[in-house]
């Protein structure tokens with residue numbers, strides 16, 4: 199998992215509530231054998247028409263937001279199924295931070311597992327950032343995880359909360375596997391005594 | 400805390416690498432099984448992170464869910480998505496040095512049948528697989544359960560799993576089984592009694608004479624469906640039968656290690672006085688040959704029963720029963736034995752073993768599959784298939800009118816070409832009767848292999864006791 203320290207990038211506004219996992223990545227793309235490559239189908243139904251042409255109105259199709267790294271969205275982002283394909287699709291598109299007044303629980307946790315920082319903020323802060331995000335190519339935000347701040351284009355700062363343990367994991371790029379590997383000597387020691395006792399195993 | 404431990408406690412303790420202050424354990428995993436559907440992203444994750452497989456020799460790979468069961472599959476799988484998944488498994492096994500039993504290998508089959516067959520499954524082991532029916536392996540006194548794709552990756556990379564401990568539940572089946580009653584009837588009856596959530600948060604240990612007297616195949620059938628009862632895993636303490644089954648298999652302990660292993664395996668039982676969080680006691684004499692009428696495995700009734708009314712139930716189950724009956728196309732009050740079927744499916748990781756096929760052959764002796772019925776037998780592995788052919792069972796079953804297929808999950812789930820058509824009614828030896836499980840709109844009645852054979856003869860749900 200890639201580390202998350204500071205992120206500076208274009209923020210795309212998605213002023214919708216209840217963006218569900220089926221909107222983020224529709225069912226028909228789940229038969230894949232990869233977790234990469236899902237970015238082209240991110241928000242598929244909102245992004246493309248039935249013939250596969252881009253819908254010019256959709257935010258991520260607009261020139262200023264094609265390289266967005268941050269999403270600013272409405273309440274209850276990521277509701278629906280537990281599929282890890284939703285964070286996989288965001289990440290593959292290049293989005294590493296989502297800011298919203300609230301998130302669905304499983305999605306929220308799945309983000310951390312995949313190196314994405316979800317930030318929960320009071321509605322008025324989200325409204326302010328949504329305004330910033332509406333500024334097209336000038337909608338550049340800087341998210342500093344160490345300091346737990348978001349800086350807007352005008353230089354103003356907004357502080358956010360994050361669970362200290364999850365913060366630590368993101369800062370160091372530690373996923374569950376990374377964490378377990380911190381215990382690698384313990385695993386090695388266990389294996390030694392275990393194979394002495396149970397050589398057939 | 401007492402020092403009287405359950406079998407689950409003993410296996411847990413023996414595999415605990417590390418424990419967090421909140422009780423979360425890092426558990427060492429002895430054996431890992433992978434199949435084509437839930438593993439591709441796990442291997443991809445390893446590649447992306449530049450990680451390897453810690454112990455490739457502790458994992459085996461078998462394609463089963465997607466593979467067609469007609470012999471032409473050797474020439475290539477026609478469905479593109481399925482073909483790609485199987486090819487990915489092949490590539491991953493090759494790249495990471497994992498042993499694979501491919502579609503053209505006689506050892507290929509359903510992962511939960513292959514494990515025990517190859518001696519991969521042994522008492523006291525921790526065994527995981529990205530598949531919920533991993534519980535099957537508990538029949539050997541191994542702690543075995545299903546895991547998700549991220550966890551598959553975790554096990555590949557670290558040979559461990561982050562786990563919190565479950566509670567202990569005991570299911571004791573006392574006395575002798577009446578004639579016509581089999582392991583499948585035991586496990587369905589338990590689920591009927593406890594409900595599909597009855598085992599939530601628990602590991603079940605099955606005990607009692609009726610369990611002890613089952614063959615290893617029967618014990619696997621019982622543990623296989625622990626998951627349908629909501630349990631994380633099912634366990635049966637190992638005994639001489641277990642040791643005899645494991646002995647001599649490809650991956651079984653060899654030479655002096657065999658004695659060492661058996662010595663240890665003999666300590667694997669729950670101590671008298673161990674604490675149980677939940678206990679269920681069932682009198683074997685009260686178990687009948689059963690069949691499911693609805694779309695949940697807990698919708699179980701003796702074959703002599705009638706289709707229930709939704710009002711017979713309480714709470715949310717009233718609406719669920721109504722919906723089930725509608726989906727199943729059944730009218731309350733109908734005798735279960737009057738329900739005509741279109742199809743018989745014998746196979747799956749619940750009932751695709753040699754003993755199951757012998758039982759079917761025994762019931763079919765002197766009988767034929769009813770005209771117009773679609774009846775298929777899908778051995779759980781290439782080796783089961785070969786053995787049945789060697790014993791002459793296959794020939795008899797083919798003459799009786801069954802289709803004789805290649806090994807795989809087949810009609811247990813609608814992921815390969817063997818599927819029910821909408822409205823098609825099936826007497827099935829598999830484990831799930833959910834809406835659409837065997838194909839969109841398909842209607843599933845779960846039952847034992849013997850009961851499935853009886854249904855094949857008459858073309859309706861039938862009391863196997865009519866056929867001895």
Ligand code: SF4
Nearest residue numbers: 532747748808811812
């Ligand atoms: S036979 Fe059915 S239950 Fe068993 S592994 Fe295959 S699909 Fe799953």
